[in-house]
Amino acid sequence: MHRSNILCRITGVLKTSCSHRHQHTNTQATIIDGKKIANEILKNLKAEVEDIVKAGKRAPCLTAILVGDNAASATYVRNKMVAAKKVGISSDTIRLPTETSQDKLLEEVNKLNNDEKVDGIIVQLPLPKHIDEQKVFNSVLRTKDVDGFSASNFGLFSLNMCALAPATPLAVHELILRTGIETKGKNAVVCGRSKNVGLPIAMLLHSDTHGDILGMDATTTICHRFTPPDQLTHYLQNADIVVSAVGIPNLIQAHMVKKGACIIDVGISHVKDPSANQFKLVGDVDFENVSKVASFITPVPGGVGPMTVVMLMKNTIIASRLNSS
């Protein structure tokens, strides 16, 4: 009984996607301007913070812990602090040396857990090799875990029960939503299976949209390092939505992409720019060529990155409500 229902549904999906196959004649995808959308949302968040302050409460507060001297991490944390300032969230960065012991880091997190003035805690990744990242994330108080990386938040998220979901998946969700494309019953492929990014993105794409649940009802496939190249191409050619979070420049090429697909590029790689003799930021997607096949595409930089920062601000505001009630 159940099985035949499922088969009917699958057949229905196949019929629909064949008869409505996109006849794209335009040659250029719409570029999703993550930076612009991020700035719009930041304005709304600023108004929310103003309301909190008007109600006589202190402004939400975000504290980041940055271990070591990774230049990229310092940039991302700086971007988060700039965004916090824009919306009126107070913020602080605790810098610890690379050789900081795990116990010392856990102690720092615990201090912030117990500090009533701190609403959100970020422990910036990557951490030095001698530290167990998941152990540190699990030590962050659930209601202050604005990254949503703790086992308790991840578990709740998987069950559609969470208050604090991870920021990059939320960013991807929001960008897809704002394209206005249909996601229900569409084929989505996520490249990359990291616990912080790829897996929770797949969780949002596949899950249902009942009530306040943030799902997208897409048929979702996760590809990863053990997906053979020909299979990766096979899955991608059938995908209406592609989210790539791998960190391999030009992994996603035009011939692999279905015409009219929506492409969300979460990759971040720093590659040497031969013309300027400096490093530049690139995603996983061959942007120039894929944008001739896709219907929507995010640029790197200026796509998912700025939206991730915004979602972190949104989580900090949610956390401030959780912590004051």
Ligand SMILES: Nc1nc(=O)c2c([nH]1)NC[C@@H]1CN(c3ccc(C(=O)N[C@@H](CCC(=O)O)C(=O)O)cc3)C=[N+]21
């Ligand atoms: N605990 C933790 N939480 C994170 O959310 C987290 C993390 N660790 N570790 C690293 C990744 C990466 N990440 C980014 C944030 C902002 C940009 C961003 O602002 N990107 C800009 C440009 C950045 C630049 O100029 O280099 C853009 O794409 O336009 C990118 C990436 C958050 N992460």
Ligand SMILES: [Mg+2]
């Ligand atoms: Mg980006």
